[in-house]
Amino acid sequence: MSTWAGVTNEAFQLLVNGDTDTYRAMVVTLQVSGAATAAAALLGVPLGLVIGVSRFRGRSAVQIVLNTSLSVPTVVIGLLVYLALARRGPLGSLGLLFTPTAMVVGEVLLALPILVAFTVSAVSAVPREVRETAESLGAGWWQASLAVLDEARFGVLAAVVAAFGRVISEVGAALMLGGNIRGVTRTMTTAIATETSQGKFGLALALGLVLMLMAFGANLLFHYCVDAEARERPQRRL
Amino acid sequence: MIFVSVCLGALAEPAALRMATTTSVENSGLLAHLLPHFKRASGLEVKVIAVGTGRALKLGEDGEVDLLLVHSPEAEKEFLAQGFGTSRQEIMYNDFVLLGPAADPAKLRSTRTLPEVMARLAMGGSPFISRGDNSGTHHREKGLWAAARIEPKGDWYLEVGQGMGPALFMASEKQGYVLADRGTFLSLRARLELEIIFEGGPALLNVYSVILVNPVRHPGIRNEDAQKFMDWILSGEGQKRIGEFTVEGQQLFHPQSLK
Numbered sequence: 001m002s003t004w005a006g007v008t009n010e011a012f013q014l015l016v017n018g019d020t021d022t023y024r025a026m027v028v029t030l031q032v033s034g035a036a037t038a039a040a041a042l043l044g045v046p047l048g049l050v051i052g053v054s055r056f057r058g059r060s061a062v063q064i065v066l067n068t069s070l071s072v073p074t075v076v077i078g079l080l081v082y083l084a085l086a087r088r089g090p091l092g093s094l095g096l097l098f099t100p101t102a103m104v105v106g107e108v109l110l111a112l113p114i115l116v117a118f119t120v121s122a123v124s125a126v127p128r129e130v131r132e133t134a135e136s137l138g139a140g141w142w143q144a145s146l147a148v149l150d151e152a153r154f155g156v157l158a159a160v161v162a163a164f165g166r167v168i169s170e171v172g173a174a175l176m177l178g179g180n181i182r183g184v185t186r187t188m189t190t191a192i193a194t195e196t197s198q199g200k201f202g203l204a205l206a207l208g209l210v211l212m213l214m215a216f217g218a219n220l221l222f223h224y225c226v227d228a229e230a231r232e233r234p235q236r237r238l
Numbered sequence: 239m240i241f242v243s244v245c246l247g248a249l250a251e252p253a254a255l256r257m258a259t260t261t262s263v264e265n266s267g268l269l270a271h272l273l274p275h276f277k278r279a280s281g282l283e284v285k286v287i288a289v290g291t292g293r294a295l296k297l298g299e300d301g302e303v304d305l306l307l308v309h310s311p312e313a314e315k316e317f318l319a320q321g322f323g324t325s326r327q328e329i330m331y332n333d334f335v336l337l338g339p340a341a342d343p344a345k346l347r348s349t350r351t352l353p354e355v356m357a358r359l360a361m362g363g364s365p366f367i368s369r370g371d372n373s374g375t376h377h378r379e380k381g382l383w384a385a386a387r388i389e390p391k392g393d394w395y396l397e398v399g400q401g402m403g404p405a406l407f408m409a410s411e412k413q414g415y416v417l418a419d420r421g422t423f424l425s426l427r428a429r430l431e432l433e434i435i436f437e438g439g440p441a442l443l444n445v446y447s448v449i450l451v452n453p454v455r456h457p458g459i460r461n462e463d464a465q466k467f468m469d470w471i472l473s474g475e476g477q478k479r480i481g482e483f484t485v486e487g488q489q490l491f492h493p494q495s496l497k
Contacts, residue, residue: 086411087411097411098396179396179404180398180399181397182397182398194371195399198372198399
């Protein structure tokens with residue numbers, strides 16, 4: 001009988017007793033989201049830095065495109081990557097569809113716009129004097145840009161946390177590209193979706209609780225970053 | 239006085255019968271064909287909830303529906319034994335087929351029996367896609383492993399926890415093997431790179447039954463109307479309507495009366 005108390009009790013039992021399926025879904029989620037966020041950061045932070053410190057024609061157009069891509073639905077990313085990786089698609093010979101790698105590819109594409117856009121605004125907010133001081137001390141373009149990036153580090157960290165938050169909580173691309181294979185590509189979100197459709201609410205609720213805790217942790221970190229940045233900025237201005 | 243009678247009138251107005259059925263039945267279009275005929279005969283509307291057999295049985299257990307149309311005999315008998323249902327009648331059948339890539343890398347075409355088929359699959363050279371969703375097809379697949387005394391385990395055994403359609407597309411993409419009901423396979427065949435590798439025999443028979451949910455356990459279960467549906471589907475007309483239903487010229491369900 002699916003009563004509230006029964007389901008909640010079952011959820012805690014699963015967490016406390018270390019149920020294999022529950023923990024496996026958590027591990028897969030952290031691995032895939034972690035790898036995707038790391039890869040997206042390696043690509044997105046340098047890209048955001050270059051866009052943020054450069055003054056070129058069409059810069060505002062680039063920013064409009066970036067901000068638009070922040071709200072691309074995850075299922076659209078899922079669909080596009082699916083078509084690319086499917087057997088009859090251009091990358092079909094790699095056999096990547098329904099593997100963790102396919103999920104990482106999709107989630108990198110989801111995380112990248114967030115990382116680039118947030119890095120651009122963090123870098124743009126750094127006072128001009130930082131670059132001018134670095135250049136007056138003999139720094140080249142790259143060295144001066146790195147000095148700017150260092151100044152914007154909390155903003156960049158906030159970008160990484162926000163990107164991680166987006167990929168860990170999405171279900172569309174993970175389900176379409178990973179296929180929800182038990183123990184292999186079953187994440188917390190896809191497990192919640194399919195367990196609920198089978199009336200197995202205990203596991204779904206257990207994973208939901210963990211996911212909310214993680215989101216809470218990520219948000220705490222995000223606010224710490226934003227606060228730290230706000231605390232630092234006025235001092236440097238003096 | 240008038241108010242009361244209006245209220246009673248609203249209560250007495252026949253609400254729709256609630257039926258839980260499997261996605262394979264709903265997706266085939268069979269119910270869209272049957273229900274208008276039933277309505278003409280009885281005046282009753284039927285609201286259909288399409289889920290896996292496991293979930294359908296759960297809906298019956300919780301009293302969320304009045305009757306079930308499902309295809310997992312073992313689980314159904316258990317459902318009756320626990321007192322969740324009052325009667326069960328087999329109404330129609332078709333069969334399951336084992337599908338795989340045309341090249342048949344596991345060389346299943348040269349096998350004669352299902353236990354041989356399952357043993358070769360368990361050698362693990364090719365992926366096998368399991369529904370893994372507690373559906374009627376999943377129950378049957380587990381039964382086939384049990385009959386071959388094999389516990390499927392390993393990186394070749396992929397439990398996807400999804401419906402028949404997604405499982406078929408995954409098997410096609412991964413060029414693996416999968417157990418499917420013939421109806422769903424036929425309706426998706428054009429978009430799949432899969433062929434029938436093994437078919438036939440009593441172990442692959444797929445029997446659909448109607449079960450009436452026990453009205454004693456939950457108030458508001460419309461047992462009498464549900465009984466009317468069961469009587470109709472087993473009648474000459476109901477059985478004829480099942481037999482005349484085709485998709486692209488193919489008959490998908492065989493009436494039980496012809497068995």
